Amino acid sequence: MNESSSPSPRWTPVFDRISDEKRRRVLESAKAAFARDGFAGTNVNRVAAAAGISVGALYKYFRTKDDLFLAIIEESHALLESTLNSIFAAEPSFFGRVEALLRAAARTSRDDPELVRIYVACTTEELSGLAERLSGSIETVSATRYRSMVAEAAASGEIVPDADPAMTAFFLDDIFLSVQFSCASTYYRDRLRLFVGDAADDDAVIAAALLFIRRSLAPR
Numbered sequence: 001m002n003e004s005s006s007p008s009p010r011w012t013p014v015f016d017r018i019s020d021e022k023r024r025r026v027l028e029s030a031k032a033a034f035a036r037d038g039f040a041g042t043n044v045n046r047v048a049a050a051a052g053i054s055v056g057a058l059y060k061y062f063r064t065k066d067d068l069f070l071a072i073i074e075e076s077h078a079l080l081e082s083t084l085n086s087i088f089a090a091e092p093s094f095f096g097r098v099e100a101l102l103r104a105a106a107r108t109s110r111d112d113p114e115l116v117r118i119y120v121a122c123t124t125e126e127l128s129g130l131a132e133r134l135s136g137s138i139e140t141v142s143a144t145r146y147r148s149m150v151a152e153a154a155a156s157g158e159i160v161p162d163a164d165p166a167m168t169a170f171f172l173d174d175i176f177l178s179v180q181f182s183c184a185s186t187y188y189r190d191r192l193r194l195f196v197g198d199a200a201d202d203d204a205v206i207a208a209a210l211l212f213i214r215r216s217l218a219p220r
Contacts, residue, residue, distance in 0.1 A: 010071040015061035026051045026061060031072050035114035039069055039127055066130055069118075076119050079108065081141050088145065094153035095218075098172070099210050105176045106202045109183030116184035146172055159217040168217070175209055 015023060029051035033042045044065055048055040062068040087100045109116045121127055146169035153159040181188035183202065192200065200208075 010067045010074060011062050012060060018061075022053075026053065026058070027072060027075070030068050031075075031114050031118065034069060034072060034121070035117045038121060039065075039130070042069075044068070070130060072115070072118055073122055076115055077141065079112075079115070083108070084141065084145050088149075094149060094158045095210070095214060097149060098213055099206070101176055102179055102206045102209055105180035106183050106206060109180050110202075113184040116180055120181055120185050120188070142173055143169060153217075157219065160219055163217055172213070175213065179205060179209060 015026075026047075030042075030047050033047045033050070037043075042065070044058060045055050047068070048058040051058070058068075062071065083104050087097055087104065091097045091100050122130065147165040150159070150163055150168045150172070151165040154161050154163045154165070178188070182192040182205065183189070192205070196205075
C-alpha cells in the first residue's frame, strides 16, 4: 500500500490520509493478531495498542473488525497479482512458469507465514461469510492466468493438446496451494510429514510436484 493506492471499501478515507509507516504498522499489528489468535479470538483493543494508536482511531480507519480482517486478506490478492506478473514476464515456457509458481508459493510462506495462515483461515466454513464478501477476487486473478497459460501451452504443443484449460488450471492451483499451505500452516505441515516423513524439504517437495505435473501434461 502507498500513497497511490486506489481507494478501498475496506477502510475509510481517514486511513488513506495517514502516513505509509502508520498504515503499515496498523496492518502488521492486525495481521499478527489474526494469525496468532484467529478471527474470533482477536481483540481490536490489543491490535490498537500494538499499533500504538487508540481503539477510537482504529475505528476511524476501519468501520468494523470484519473490514480490518478483509483488508489483510486483500494484501494476499495484491501480492499474488504482483508475483504472477513478474513470473509471466520472466518465464516464457509453461513448465518454467510452473516451477517458478511452486517456488514462489514456498517462498511466500517462509517470508510471510502470518498472511498465509490468515488466508487458510478464510477458506474455512467458519469464515465463509467473510470470504464471500471478497467476491472471488483473490481466486479470479489466478484462475484467469492459469487457464490462459494452459490453453496457450496446449495450442503450442508444449503440453498435451487435450488438456482442458479450466480443469487443468484448477488442479494446478490446488497443487500450488498445497505447497504453500504445507510451508506455513501447522496442520498442513503435519499432514505433509504424515505422508512423506521428515526428509522432504522445500526443494524436494517442489521437485516432486514438478515431476508429477510434467509427467501428467508433457506430450508423450
